[in-house]
Amino acid sequence: MDRTQLLLSxxxxxxxxxxxxxxxxxxxxxxxxxxxxxxxxxVLSLVTFASRLGGNSGVALVFLVFVVAAAEIAIAxxxxxxLARQRRTLDVGAYTVLGG
Amino acid sequence: xxxxTLIVVLPLAGFVLxxxxxxxxxxxxxxxxxxxxxxxxxxxxxxCCAELAASGGAPQxxxxxxxxxxxxxxxxxxxxxxxxxxxxxxxxTGIGSLIHVYSTxxxxxxxxxxxxFAYLNxxxxxxxxxxxxxxxxxxxxxxxxxxxxxxxxxxxxFEDPEKARxxxxxxxxxxxxxxxxxxxxxxxxxxxxxxELDRVQAAFAGGVPLTLSADLVGLLxxxxxxxxxxxxxxxxxxxxxMAGPTPVSALIHAATMVTAGVYLVARLNGVYAHAPLASExxxxxxxxxxxxxATVAVxxxxxxxxxxxxxxxxxxxxxxxxxxxAYGAAVFHLYTHAFFKACLFLGAGSxxxxxxxxxxxxxxxxxxxxxxxTFATFAVATAAIAGVPPLAGFFSKDEILWFAFxxxxxxxxxLWAVGAGTALLTSFYMFRLLWLTFLSPSRVAVERERxxxxxxxxxxxxxxxLAIGSALGGFFALPDFLAPVLPPVAVRAAAERFETPLMVVxxxxxxxxxxxxxxxxxxxxxxxxxxxxRVPRLxxxxxxxxxxxxxxxxxxxxxxxxxxxxxxxxxGDQWLIDGxxxxxxxxxxxxxxxxxxxxxxxxxxxxxxxxIGLLACLAWVWRHV
Amino acid sequence: MMEALLLYxxxxxxxxxxxxxxxxxxxxxxxxxxIATMLxxxxxxxxxxxxxxxxxxxxxxVGAVMVFMxxxxxxxxxxxxxxxxxxxxxxxxxVLVAVLLAGALGVLLAQHYVTPxxxxxxxxxxxxxxxxxxxxxxxxxxxxxxxxLLVAVIAAVAVIKGRGERDG
Numbered sequence: 001m002d003r004t005q006l007l008l009s010x011x012x013x014x015x016x017x018x019x020x021x022x023x024x025x026x027x028x029x030x031x032x033x034x035x036x037x038x039x040x041x042x043v044l045s046l047v048t049f050a051s052r053l054g055g056n057s058g059v060a061l062v063f064l065v066f067v068v069a070a071a072e073i074a075i076a077x078x079x080x081x082x083l084a085r086q087r088r089t090l091d092v093g094a095y096t097v098l099g100g
Numbered sequence: 101x102x103x104x105t106l107i108v109v110l111p112l113a114g115f116v117l118x119x120x121x122x123x124x125x126x127x128x129x130x131x132x133x134x135x136x137x138x139x140x141x142x143x144x145x146x147x148c149c150a151e152l153a154a155s156g157g158a159p160q161x162x163x164x165x166x167x168x169x170x171x172x173x174x175x176x177x178x179x180x181x182x183x184x185x186x187x188x189x190x191x192x193t194g195i196g197s198l199i200h201v202y203s204t205x206x207x208x209x210x211x212x213x214x215x216x217f218a219y220l221n222x223x224x225x226x227x228x229x230x231x232x233x234x235x236x237x238x239x240x241x242x243x244x245x246x247x248x249x250x251x252x253x254x255x256x257x258f259e260d261p262e263k264a265r266x267x268x269x270x271x272x273x274x275x276x277x278x279x280x281x282x283x284x285x286x287x288x289x290x291x292x293x294x295x296e297l298d299r300v301q302a303a304f305a306g307g308v309p310l311t312l313s314a315d316l317v318g319l320l321x322x323x324x325x326x327x328x329x330x331x332x333x334x335x336x337x338x339x340x341x342m343a344g345p346t347p348v349s350a351l352i353h354a355a356t357m358v359t360a361g362v363y364l365v366a367r368l369n370g371v372y373a374h375a376p377l378a379s380e381x382x383x384x385x386x387x388x389x390x391x392x393x394a395t396v397a398v399x400x401x402x403x404x405x406x407x408x409x410x411x412x413x414x415x416x417x418x419x420x421x422x423x424x425x426a427y428g429a430a431v432f433h434l435y436t437h438a439f440f441k442a443c444l445f446l447g448a449g450s451x452x453x454x455x456x457x458x459x460x461x462x463x464x465x466x467x468x469x470x471x472x473x474t475f476a477t478f479a480v481a482t483a484a485i486a487g488v489p490p491l492a493g494f495f496s497k498d499e500i501l502w503f504a505f506x507x508x509x510x511x512x513x514x515l516w517a518v519g520a521g522t523a524l525l526t527s528f529y530m531f532r533l534l535w536l537t538f539l540s541p542s543r544v545a546v547e548r549e550r551x552x553x554x555x556x557x558x559x560x561x562x563x564x565x566l567a568i569g570s571a572l573g574g575f576f577a578l579p580d581f582l583a584p585v586l587p588p589v590a591v592r593a594a595a596e597r598f599e600t601p602l603m604v605v606x607x608x609x610x611x612x613x614x615x616x617x618x619x620x621x622x623x624x625x626x627x628x629x630x631x632x633x634r635v636p637r638l639x640x641x642x643x644x645x646x647x648x649x650x651x652x653x654x655x656x657x658x659x660x661x662x663x664x665x666x667x668x669x670x671x672g673d674q675w676l677i678d679g680x681x682x683x684x685x686x687x688x689x690x691x692x693x694x695x696x697x698x699x700x701x702x703x704x705x706x707x708x709x710x711x712i713g714l715l716a717c718l719a720w721v722w723r724h725v
Numbered sequence: 726m727m728e729a730l731l732l733y734x735x736x737x738x739x740x741x742x743x744x745x746x747x748x749x750x751x752x753x754x755x756x757x758x759x760i761a762t763m764l765x766x767x768x769x770x771x772x773x774x775x776x777x778x779x780x781x782x783x784x785x786x787v788g789a790v791m792v793f794m795x796x797x798x799x800x801x802x803x804x805x806x807x808x809x810x811x812x813x814x815x816x817x818x819x820v821l822v823a824v825l826l827a828g829a830l831g832v833l834l835a836q837h838y839v840t841p842x843x844x845x846x847x848x849x850x851x852x853x854x855x856x857x858x859x860x861x862x863x864x865x866x867x868x869x870x871x872x873x874l875l876v877a878v879i880a881a882v883a884v885i886k887g888r889g890e891r892d893g
Contacts, residue, residue: 002840004838005834005838007769007773008834008838009831009834010736010740012827012830012831012834013743013827014739014740014762015826015827016823016824016826016827017744017746017747017823018743019822019823020747020822020823021746021747023818023819024747024812024815024819024820025747025807025812025813026806026807026811027803027807027811028807029752029755029794029797029801030746030752030755030807032794033752033755033756033759033794034747036786036790037743037762040762040786043766044766044769047770047775048773050775051773051850056854056862056863059777059778059855060855060862060866062778063777063778063859064870066781066782066785067870067873068870068873070785070786070789070790070874071873071874071876072877073790073793073794074793074877074878074881075877075880075881075884077793078881078885080797081800081801082885084801089805089806089807090801090803090805090807091805091806091807091810093806093807093813093814094806
């Protein structure tokens with residue numbers, strides 16, 4: 001298995017682990033971090049292909065993804081903060097307003 | 101529009117006009133429309149008879165419109181007018197018009213005056229369809245229609261649940277008979293491909309068509325006639341039908357509707373000529389009904405009920421005549437019976453009117469002097485029905501008894517003997533009625549005594565006309581008139597010499613009945629009641645009408661009700677249909693409950709489901725790409 | 726040879742960090758594990774030759790995003806119910822789906838991977854060329870990202886402020 005394949009497998013693994021973490025962990029902040037893990041996995045595959053292709057377009061795209069991820073985390077964390085303040089806990093099991 | 105269609109349409113117009121506008125325009129309008137149109141119809145019928153006479157009896161055919169064309173076969177609403185039709189139409193429109201006029205007096209204080217005349221005209225329309233129809237289909241429409249009109253009129257005072265129930269009973273019992281009629285019709289159509297009466301007769305004239313059993317058809321049609329003409333076992337509705345107004349009883353349940361069965365059999369004489377089994381059944385049922393009804397009539401105390409059972413008995417006579425092939429004699433008795441029975445019923449109506457609603461003969465008496473005109477006409481009609489010569493009933497009844505004895509096709513001394521016994525009973529109970537109502541000392545309640553008055557002219561004139569008809573009608577030799585259409589039956593050679601002796605016996609029976617009744621009831625019911633006390637069980641059997649109603653109730657009505665309640669209502673409707681619907685609802689609710697957990701707000705659950713969706717997409721891609 | 730070794734090392738590091746994230750109880754440890762993963766990834770990018778991205782990974786992702794995350798973890802009391810019970814009710818189904826997903830993608834990768842023709846890409850991934858290209862060819866995207874960041878700032882302020890007003 002050559003380098004590209006290895007890195008792509010790693011990418012798949014990171015993505016799956018991130019998804020698992022979102023589903024499995026109870027802490028809201030940990031869930032956020034697992035989402036970041038998923039993004040990183042995808043970015044890895046993006047960079048792998050970009051490095052093969054050459055040119056600047058891939059690199060620019062990765063850069064833009066970073067910016068968007070930063071913006072996203074900037075919003076997500078205040079939301080979690082407010083949620084934690086209102087519910088007095090970070091346990092997502094306690095967020096049961098919708099009921100059912 | 102040709103004359104035949106006009107005869108039929110005039111009463112229909114009366115129904116529509118009175119039904120829609122009668123209540124608004126008042127009594128005068130209702131009278132003019134309700135009585136005028138039938139009288140005009142009678143006049144038109146006379147005109148058609150004149151044309152018939154001019155053409156020497158050739159049948160007139162008129163086609164009103166084509167009802168349906170089904171696969172190449174056209175079902176037309178067409179009318180057929182020959183001698184038999186002429187007789188029937190004249191009876192229906194003539195006596196019908198008279199009873200309409202009578203009703204203007206009898207029903208004058210009733211709130212439903214317009215509705216009454218509308219229904220009465222509706223009845224005339226359907227009855228005319230029945231007797232004028234060329235095809236069995238049109239005849240059947242009329243058949244059902246008169247049943248409907250009868251239901252509407254019996255239950256005319258429907259606020260009283262008893263009366264409404266009587267109407268229902270009549271309709272439902274008729275429907276049982278109609279099943280037989282329909283089956284007979286289907287068989288005829290299936291074998292012959294046509295329902296037109298003249299063509300059916302022609303088909304049978306050449307011998308019985310091979311694919312059709314005349315006996316079966318005859319029996320099935322007779323079942324229909326049993327229902328409509330109140331023979332055993334479907335006679336139970338007629339006594340209850342007395343709940344309707346008296347003119348209705350006179351018109352529908354004496355003169356016209358109940359004779360529809362007789363007309364049907366007479367009209368299809370070609371079929372019955374080749375159906376010896378069916379004819380024998382008809383004769384036996386007829387004579388049995390006649391005797392049965394006569395025995396019951398002896399013990400009844402309601403004036404209208406006596407007349408109702410008398411009607412059943414006389415209809416039995418007509419069927420005896422039909423059963424032995426003497427179709428002309430049957431129609432002759434139909435014709436005379438229309439006169440005297442209508443006169444009797446209307447006379448009873450006059451009595452009831454005079455006594456402000458009393459119908460129990462044990463509380464009547466002494467009315468001969470108080471309402472002499474009613475008495476006179478009632479007496480004439482009673483003598484007619486008893487068979488006292490030379491009144492009409494004598495001729496027709498004697499004719500029937502003669503053929504019952506002597507006919508080549510089923511006549512026998514036994515049949516004659518039962519018929520003669522019934523004649524004796526008829527004479528007895530009719531004169532019993534006459535004596536108890538008019539000639540015995542008065543037992544009328546004091547408060548009614550004061551109000552006894554003769555009926556208004558609208559009623560008495562009709563009574564007189566009918567009484568004259570009962571007296572003189574027999575002199576018109578109807579069987580000979582109808583002979584081209586209803587061929588007379590041959591007489592057994594050995595029996596011919598008995599003709600005059602039998603006639604003498606008939607007269608003697610009538611007079612014996614008169615004498616017996618007079619002796620027993622001259623002073624009122626006391627002597628008879630003492631006699632009845634000596635045979636209590638027999639008396640109770642007769643007064644209870646042989647408990648036939650109770651038998652039907654136990655054997656048919658209760659099981660049906662049980663079936664409806666338990667099986668169909670609880671089992672079928674509630675458990676099965678409601679249950680499955682509710683089950684469906686419950687199922688949906690439970691499923692929805694379970695499904696709603698998908699959207700229960702569990703964030704991680706959503707992500708998991710997204711992951712599963714992603715897997716599904718990948719699987720699809722793997723398969724298809 | 727050295728390259729291959731380093732490659733495997735950093736791959737292992739990334740995986741180890743990811744697994745630790747799933748297993749660790751304290752959110753701070755989870756954050757540190759994630760930082761480790763990200764640094765490993767940065768090294769991998771460097772090894773691929775895409776130095777620009779490696780630098781940006783460290784600067785932006787680790788230096789801004791994760792710092793912010795650590796800051797929030799320290800701010801909040803994280804010893805609550807989720808500390809005691811780490812895993813939700815969906816542990817087993819989650820593992821199953823994740824394994825299947827990874828498996829499916831892995832199978833796809835194994836079956837359809839085409840070894841590219843040997844074209845030694847001598848790409849220039851240095852900062853200068855990147856910057857020039859970025860501001861020349863992708864200037865619109867650049868502007869749009871600045872708008873996006875502005876929107877994010879406003880949104881964050883609105884979220885905190887609006888809530889505050891209603892609460893107060």
